[in-house]
Amino acid sequence: MISIILLSGFGIINLFVGFLKSKRILLPLSLLFLAIVFGINLLDWNDTKSYFDNMITIDNYAVAFTGIMVLSTLLILPFTQHYITRNDENIGELYALILFSLVGAIMMVSYNNMLMLFIGIEILSIAMYVLAGSDKRSMRSAEAALKYFLMGSFFTGVMLFGIVMVYGATGTFNISEIAGSAEAMGTGGANNVMFMLGVLIIIIGISFKISAAPFHFWTPDVYEGTPTVWTAYMSTVVKTAGVAAFYKLMDAAFSASYPGWMPTLVAIIVLSLLIGNVGAVVQQSMKRMLAYSSISHAGYLLMTLLAFNNFSTSAILFYSFAYSTASIAAFGVLHLVAKQRGSENYEAFNGLGKTNPLMAFAVTVAMMSLGGIPLTAGFFGKFFVFSALIENPDMMWLIVVAVILAAVGIYYYFRVVIAMYLHPVAEDHTPIQSTSFINVMLIIISALTILLGIAPALLSGVL
């Protein structure tokens, strides 16, 4: 709880420090704020408390997810050291918005009431709309922001509609009371049309937020247009918060009506895996590839929602973090490469293994992790997700589909590795400029990915 208050306060401080227009103050300050929040957040461990008339509950689930989201932000922000947009004016607002959006993200993992969920999503989203358009002179950035805003607000509206219908059927916004009320309807509310319609509409709303297919259409365009640092944030923290909120909602409020919404969710998962993986294969731009890959990872993450066992929460936590570290490394290096070589295509990475061995190594580890190859965290992420699901014998076919598509994933992730190590350096390719701080961050991120790939129990055991 203190972390929410602190983050809001720190955000306001950032706004005022922003008058100095000095990144050399703002960046360390923001990192310090985040480190403080990370530490304070951990104090709530094993100390479940409810706030605001039971609107928010800070339990271990909330603390763990807040922890990895704050940590991810901590790992992303150093990449703003170089530049965010072509001319970094008004950067104070950007650093403030990141902190504000984290407030929303934390609410999304600690809500106990549908209204808090809605408010959390809105706080997060509105900050993201602005960040998407923060490269003000770029048409693509403006297009991304407009697209994201129009689609986003439409789907938030849709989701609110669903919440209202569930309220209409149960008479409460509190998620545990909704569960009780649904129980009383018989068959977990699966027979109540208004209730089920509400549940399905909420599923659609959240699916949009985590860019699951078929509500993914905005993803490639918005990811492409948004300044890359914020794309990294969008595809890691926003997704983690969305999936954690989704799981909590389905587990706490709607688990009894599982047969009613399961087919819809299965369809969303299959489509996400299919569209994400197949779409990524045909991309020429690495950024769009990562956008499609993020759609497919939404599919893998959602697979945990089909089984509510003690593996599921660990699986989401582990997978989200594994995916986040890998994505941050990939987007981070892409951010530098794209700015300095003027292209986001695979060719821009040609010969990176020669010119910048460290970056190439970090991207290789990231790609292996995203592809789910052992020695990296991504392998155990996939492993835990499949483990969570396999106790549900009806879903064996889904695992088979996921496995086949995971092999497709290897194909496009390794195109980057091949470009870096096997294609010759183009003549005009000078080494990518970077700072020692960013290099250290890349080492830390790669080390984290490998550490969790060797000793997964460090993270999988916490929930």
Next chain:
Amino acid sequence: MITALLLFWPALAALLVLLIKGEGAKKVAFIATLVEFAIALFATVNFVPDATTQFALDIPWVERAGIGFSIGMDGISLLMVLLTAFLVPLIVLSSFKHDYKNPHVFYALVLFMQTGLTGVFVAMDAFLFYFFWEVALIPIYFIAAIWGGARRIPVTFKFFVYTIFGSLFMLAAFVYLYFQTAGTELAAHSSNVNAFYQLTLDSATQSWIFWFLFLAFAIKMPVFPFHTWQPDTYTESPTQATMLLAGIMLKMGIYGVLRWLLPVVPLGVSEWADTVLVLSIIGIIYGSIIAIRQHDLKRLIAYSSIAHVGLISAGIFTLNEQGLQGGVIQMLSHGINVVGLFFIIDIIFRRTNTREIASLGGITQTTPALSIMFLILLMGSVALPLTNGFIGEFLLLSSVFQYNYYFGAVAGLTIILAAVYMLRMFQGVMFGTKSEATEGFADLTFHEKAVLIPLVIMVFWIGLFPNTFLSISEPAVGQLLSIINR
């Protein structure tokens, strides 16, 4: 502890080698692999030939989930580890005359690969096995893709995606099996090999699990029709990578069948054994016939390898003791012969710049040492009595005959066909008149002899005293059979 040492020493050495820029990397890598071989010999001497898993180490890895870092060696594992430890120094030595760019990276990857290979052979936990299975793939992919021939990028990429595709199915099967196991008080399930052996699933489940696992192993071996990645990859890879692939990595697939397929899903195996035998025998004939038609030496050996592996896989799926023992001994023999043959091809290629049989010839005139060694290794491959190939192929063929008379008759053609393509190759390359390319062909240098002589000694050792090795694996094979027939 010895097992852990065997496992981690190459990885440590790899890190060391990475720090040494330039030519020194070769020598350090060679010494490191010799040390590894010494450790493996020490383990062999201390090995008690019974059915137990020895030098075992079992520490929890993901404790809550019952996944352990369990390693250890029974007779089969030991022989495989010994083969790896024996071949890798020779493979490193065989590269001494090559000037690879960035030698420190090259040798570090070779050593790192050795850790992966050893890990596959000593893992006694399903997920650990899978882990090392993939760990072994990554370095070989980079070795082949960075230092390979002109078409290396698409070819190695196909190899990589193909094998990953297969192994993901293995992972899915392991995860399923894992959830069927009984656990301990600490964890609800266990992925230990013995927990898998105690499973009793119904035959329909075993059938599909069989195919999930078989797909992974069959792609790695490779068994017809999953072999399409193999000839190209062998041809495009640098010689050392081809040696690693054919000499050792291929054995991962066969070892996987022995350890993780036959005893785990015996009902599935008996259901599908006929199919696998037919596929394997098609592979034997198909590989041999295509080998006869090859003009490129490396491709010829690549296809001959498909034929040889077909016989091993046919033999072990007969599920009788001769077949399994034959499979184990033939894995050793094939590893030794194929590494030797690929090295000889490399020697010829380096001196003449061609691998085309048609443009070679007359080499025997100036090279007594090379000719004799080539002939011995070739005879081992053709399975002439007194050589190592004879012992393995005899046991394997006799097991296939016991299983089904007709299968045996067709599989037996392998010996005739092998003689055809091997002798045709020898004739074309070594005899006849000198061609432009082979003019002034020099005999073996000291380094080359140092690689080939140990291999030739092993050809005769296994051929004359097979019991040295058969006695090591016999109790373990017996135990496997008792688990399969329980």
